[in-house]
Amino acid sequence: xxxxxxxxxxxxxxxxxxxxxxxxxxxxxxxxEEHLKGRYKIxxxxxxxxxxxxxxxxxxxxxxxxxKVPEPIRKIIGDLSNxxxxxxxxxxxxxxxxx
Amino acid sequence: xxQKVVKRAGLKALLxxxxxxxxxxxxxxxxxxxxxxxxxxxxxxxxKTLLSVEFLIRGALEFNEPGVLMAFEEKAEELxxxxxxxxxxxxxxxxxxxxxxxxxxxxxxxxxxTGEYDLGGIFVRLGHAIDSIGAKRVVLDTIExxxxxxxxxxxxxxxxxxxxQWLKDKNVTAIITGEKGEGTLTRQGLEEYxxxxxxxLDHRIENQISTRRLRVVKYRGSIHGTNEYPFLIDEDGIxxxxxxxxxxxxxxxxxRVPTGIPTLDMMLGGQGFFRGSSILVSGTAGTxxxxxxxxxxxxxxxxxxxxxxxxxxxxxHQIIRNMRSIGMDLQAHINSGLLKFVASRPTLFGLEMHxxxxxxxxxxxxxxxxxxxxxxxxxxxGSISEVKSMLIRLIDFLQSEQITVMFTALTLSTSTSEQTDxxxxxxxxAWVLVRDIESNGERNRGMYIMKSRGMKHSxxxxxxxxxxNGLSLVDVFLGPDGxxxxxxxxxxxxxxxxxxxxxxxASSRTDREIERKKFVLESxxxxxxxxxxxxxxxxNKTQIEEQLRKEILEKNRAEMKRKRLDQTLVxxxxxxxxxxxxxxx
Numbered sequence: 001x002x003x004x005x006x007x008x009x010x011x012x013x014x015x016x017x018x019x020x021x022x023x024x025x026x027x028x029x030x031x032x033e034e035h036l037k038g039r040y041k042i043x044x045x046x047x048x049x050x051x052x053x054x055x056x057x058x059x060x061x062x063x064x065x066x067x068k069v070p071e072p073i074r075k076i077i078g079d080l081s082n083x084x085x086x087x088x089x090x091x092x093x094x095x096x097x098x099x
Numbered sequence: 100x101x102q103k104v105v106k107r108a109g110l111k112a113l114l115x116x117x118x119x120x121x122x123x124x125x126x127x128x129x130x131x132x133x134x135x136x137x138x139x140x141x142x143x144x145x146x147k148t149l150l151s152v153e154f155l156i157r158g159a160l161e162f163n164e165p166g167v168l169m170a171f172e173e174k175a176e177e178l179x180x181x182x183x184x185x186x187x188x189x190x191x192x193x194x195x196x197x198x199x200x201x202x203x204x205x206x207x208x209x210x211x212x213t214g215e216y217d218l219g220g221i222f223v224r225l226g227h228a229i230d231s232i233g234a235k236r237v238v239l240d241t242i243e244x245x246x247x248x249x250x251x252x253x254x255x256x257x258x259x260x261x262x263x264q265w266l267k268d269k270n271v272t273a274i275i276t277g278e279k280g281e282g283t284l285t286r287q288g289l290e291e292y293x294x295x296x297x298x299x300l301d302h303r304i305e306n307q308i309s310t311r312r313l314r315v316v317k318y319r320g321s322i323h324g325t326n327e328y329p330f331l332i333d334e335d336g337i338x339x340x341x342x343x344x345x346x347x348x349x350x351x352x353x354x355r356v357p358t359g360i361p362t363l364d365m366m367l368g369g370q371g372f373f374r375g376s377s378i379l380v381s382g383t384a385g386t387x388x389x390x391x392x393x394x395x396x397x398x399x400x401x402x403x404x405x406x407x408x409x410x411x412x413x414x415x416h417q418i419i420r421n422m423r424s425i426g427m428d429l430q431a432h433i434n435s436g437l438l439k440f441v442a443s444r445p446t447l448f449g450l451e452m453h454x455x456x457x458x459x460x461x462x463x464x465x466x467x468x469x470x471x472x473x474x475x476x477x478x479x480x481g482s483i484s485e486v487k488s489m490l491i492r493l494i495d496f497l498q499s500e501q502i503t504v505m506f507t508a509l510t511l512s513t514s515t516s517e518q519t520d521x522x523x524x525x526x527x528x529a530w531v532l533v534r535d536i537e538s539n540g541e542r543n544r545g546m547y548i549m550k551s552r553g554m555k556h557s558x559x560x561x562x563x564x565x566x567x568n569g570l571s572l573v574d575v576f577l578g579p580d581g582x583x584x585x586x587x588x589x590x591x592x593x594x595x596x597x598x599x600x601x602x603x604x605a606s607s608r609t610d611r612e613i614e615r616k617k618f619v620l621e622s623x624x625x626x627x628x629x630x631x632x633x634x635x636x637x638x639n640k641t642q643i644e645e646q647l648r649k650e651i652l653e654k655n656r657a658e659m660k661r662k663r664l665d666q667t668l669v670x671x672x673x674x675x676x677x678x679x680x681x682x683x684x
Contacts, residue, residue, distance in 0.1 A: 015219040024214075047220065051227035054220050058204045061249065062219025077249075078214035089211030 008032070008040035008090070009069035013054070015047045015062045020079050024063040027080035035092050067091075113320040116164075116236070116272040119157025120150065122339030126315055126324040131296050136263050136273040138293040140284045141300030146311060146332055147276040149185070150300065151238040152178065153336045154274055156187045158236045159197035164272075166236035167228040168200045169221075171244035175200040185336050199228045205248030212250060218258040222265060229269060237266060237273040243287045256287075263292050284316065295319045301327070310449035313339050329451030331459070340455050351375065356468070356503055359398030360391070362572035363531075366548055366557040372529055373553065374467070375501040377494045379523060381508040382533030386544050387565050388507040389413070391533070392470045393422045393429065394570050395505050400432035405466040407439045409457065411476040415440035426569045439464055445476040450489045453477065457493065461502065468503045474523070475509040490523050528552045533563060536584045543585035546572060562588065 012028060014021035025044060032040045047054050047062070057066050061077040067090050076089040115129035124130050131137040131154075139147050155166035170178060178200060179189040192198040201224055229237065242259070249255055266273045275293055277285030284290045290297055297316040302309055312327045330339040355370035364371045372378055378395075380388050392408075399406040410418060418440070419429045432438035441460055445453070461469065477486050490506070497504045506523065524530055530549040535542050544563040548556045561572040562584045576588040583591045 013220065015223055020215055020217075047223040051223045054224045054227070055201055059220035059224070060203065060205065060218060060245065061216040061221075062223075063216060064220060073209065074211070075209050076211040076213060078212050078216040081214035085211055085213040089213070 007069060008036050008067065008092075009043075010040060010090075011043045011045060011057065011066040011068055013045050013047055013057070013059050013062065013064045013066065018062075021063050023079045023081070024065070027083075027086070028065060031080070031083060031086055035087065065089075115321070116158075117162060118154045119161045120153055120337050120339065122328065122330070123313070123337070126313075126328060126339060127296075127318060128322055131272060131274070131298075132318075132320070133272050134267065134270040135295040136266050136275055136293045137296040137298065138275050138277060138285070138290055139298045139300065140277040140279055140290070142279045142302055145300040145302035146330070146337065147300055148173070148178075148240050149182070149332060150298075150337055151240055151274040151276055152182050152187075152189075153185070155198055155236055155238055156182070156189070156192065157336075159192055164235035165197045165199075165232045166238065167225065167232070167234045167271075168198065168238045168240065169225060169228070169242075170200060170202045170240050171205065172241055174202045184334070185332075186334060187336075196232045199232050199234065201225070201228050203244075205244055207248050210248060216251075216254065218245070218255070218262065222262065226269075229271060235271055237269075237271045238276070239273065240276045241278060242275055243277050243285065243289065246287050259289070260292050300330075305449065308446060308449045310451050312451070329449075329455055331452055331455040333456075333459075335459075338455060338459060340451075340458055350501070351498075352501060356402075357398050358391075359394035359396075359401075360570045360572065362561070363546075363570075366559070366561065366572070367529075367551060368555040370554075372503065372551070374503055375498055376503060376528035376552070377497065377526070378503070378505045378529045378531065379508060379527040380505060380531045380533065381510050381524075382544075383510055383535055386533040386535060387563060387570065388509070388533060389418065389472055390422070390425060390565055390570055391531070392472050392505050392507050393418060393427060396438060396468065396470050397422075397427045397429060397432070399468040399503075400429075400435075400437040403437065404468060405437050405439075405464060406432075406468040406470070407441060407460060407464055407466045408470045408472065410440060410442040410472050411445045412473060414442050424567075425565055426567055439466070450477060450485055454489050454493055458496065461497075461500070466502060468505070469497070471504065471506045473507040473509050475507075487523055487526075491526055494526060524549070536562075538584070539587050541585050541587075545575065545584060 010028070010032070012021075012025060014024070028042060032042065045053055047059070053059075057064075057073075058075075059066075063077070063079065065076040065080060065086075067074040067076075074089055074091065076086055080086050114133040115127070115131065116133035117124050117130035118127075139150055141147050152168065155168055158164040158166050168178070173181065175193075182189050189198065189200070193200060203221070203224075225237070228234065242262075245255055245259075246252070263273075263275075275289060277287070277289045279299075280286035280288075284297060284299060294317070296318045299314045299316045301312040301314070303312065304310075311330050311332065313330050314327045315323045315325065328339050330337055352374040354374040355372065356374050357364050357371040358367070380391050382388050389412075396406045396408050408415075408418070413421075415433075419433075422429050429438060433440065439460075443453075443456075447453075448456070457469075474486065474490065477489070494504065506527070508523070529551040531546060532549050533544055533546045536545045537543075544565075545560045546563040547558070547560045560575050562575045564571050564573055573588075576583040576591050
């Protein structure tokens with residue numbers, strides 16, 4: 001019920017412009033447009049450029065999507081090809097039901 | 100130092116990176132392979148993390164090689180506290196940029212997997228950490244934890260393979276730790292990927308006592324010790340002992356060390372034991388073994404030499420108090436720093452641990468003499484053969500260091516006294532046996548030297564006396580009924596003295612008797628002589644008479660002849676007068 005006021009802050013960690021990173025980013029953009037239109041922010045972090053940021057968010061795998069807001073922090077790794085899993089992982093499935 | 104040797108060989112031999120861990124570099128002949136990953140595996144709590152952290156810290160402190168620790172299990176702060184107990188200041192090293200700790204947190208509940216991924220994050224973090232301090236050493240502890248956090252085995256395996264190859268390409272010396280699995284060295288079979296050097300740590304419990312052991316399972320391209328080596332974790336970190344010395348080439352000394360009991364020295368050709376030899380003192384309970392040992396230690400300290408007294412039975416204070424009662428002031432030696440007491444219950448840790456601990460203490464204190472009192476208690480932790488092998492190794496080590504060692508051993512009953520002694524009686528150089536001699540309702544101590552290699556020694560049983568002034572040996576008294584000791588000896592001595600008086604009295608009586616007999620016989624001889632004289636006279640008399648008669652007869656006959664002749668010439672009447680005589684003949 002509070003969902004509408006909550007802004008989603010998402011971070012996608014990648015390492016260079018690999019095909020997998022591009023797929024992940026494309027998938028993410030698509031899901032967000034579909035389910036969170038106007039309520040989200042995506043930040044893409046290239047660890048090849050800023051490796052020191054990997055430690056802070058405990059990044060193991062590439063690509064990793066981190067939901068910073070709302071709490072608690074959630075992580076989804078992989079190219080985000082399974083829409084359902086991504087939505088469950090980001091905890092945005094209930095919204096669809098309401099919709 | 101082994102690196103130098105390898106280089107000198109001219110061939111392109113394996114470069115090694117010294118770990119700085121006591122003993123491990125000896126086993127591996129210089130360290131773990133430089134620029135390659137090494138797998139350290141073992142069960143929980145066997146010291147994997149500690150070994151790898153020590154490798155990093157020693158690398159940073161002693162070999163000027165910065166290191167990166169990627170921890171998958173413990174947080175950086177926890178690690179810092181853990182290694183602080185070993186005297187390492189991890190935080191300070193981190194501030195000095197000598198060590199970088201990166202804690203990798205894996206929580207399955209936080210992570211959702213979808214689609215393809217790789218472990219690029221770890222590569223990036225590791226790469227960043229290595230580059231930021233110019234690390235030469237890397238520890239991944241315990242990377243297998245990834246398997247619990249991520250589910251795609253296929254990806255993980257290929258990524259690990261890539262990671263280890265990447266570490267090689269980075270030319271860092273890495274230690275990867277892994278938990279021991281069922282039937283495999285590690286749960287996830289990491290040994291498949293890390294195949295240059297594998298070190299297995301073990302933590303075994305026997306008779307409720309744990310012993311840590313280390314074994315180099317594999318070392319590609321290098322010779323290494325293959326045995327299991329016990330190791331110890333204490334306030335100085337890990338020490339491994341490559342103690343199995345197969346050679347028998349220790350140098351020997353001809354110098355003698357007195358035992359502190361002058362009369363015992365006398366039994367040993369007057370000078371005592373050889374320096375660097377091993378001496379076993381065995382005996383039943385209460386025969387004074389500890390006193391002998393303490394007096395040996397006391398003598399050592401009085402020569403201004405250092406001595407360590409390992410006590411497995413009594414506390415130092417107890418020994419000091421007890422020895423004071425027989426005139427030995429051990430406290431003074433402790434105060435002057437010559438004597439060190441190390442008292443521990445044998446059950447404190449396993450045999451091997453004792454050995455490691457003894458080694459460490461000896462290396463620090465550098466004594467010339469050590470006492471182990473008693474070795475019998477060590478058997479509580481192991482079989483006799485284990486104790487024997489431990490003592491052999493200890494004696495080997497002591498011999499190479501020219502340290503004289505005295506063991507005491509308790510024999511349980513006199514009937515088996517020649518066989519027990521933890522089976523070490525064959526390996527020691529000298530064996531002094533103290534035993535109870537029970538007779539006439541009292542117990543006395545008898546001491547003899549069963550063996551003493553390379554020196555003349557007495558074969559006699561001596562009575563061993565402990566009094567206010569210390570220890571001494573008295574000759575046992577060989578009475579007509581055998582060996583006498585204690586009050587029986589004193590009684591016999593008295594009796595003997597009485598006997599002497601009696602004997603002298605008796606002999607004087609015999610002398611007089613002889614004198615009398617002589618007198619009697621002499622008088623007999625005199626009377627016989629008289630008798631003989633008279634018989635001789637008698638005989639002479641008859642002989643003379645005979646002679647006379649003969650002479651007279653001859654005379655008469657001649658007279659007759661003459662007269663007859665006259666008669667025929669003058670007068671025949673004269674002839675008639677003499678006739679009767681003539682007719683008789």
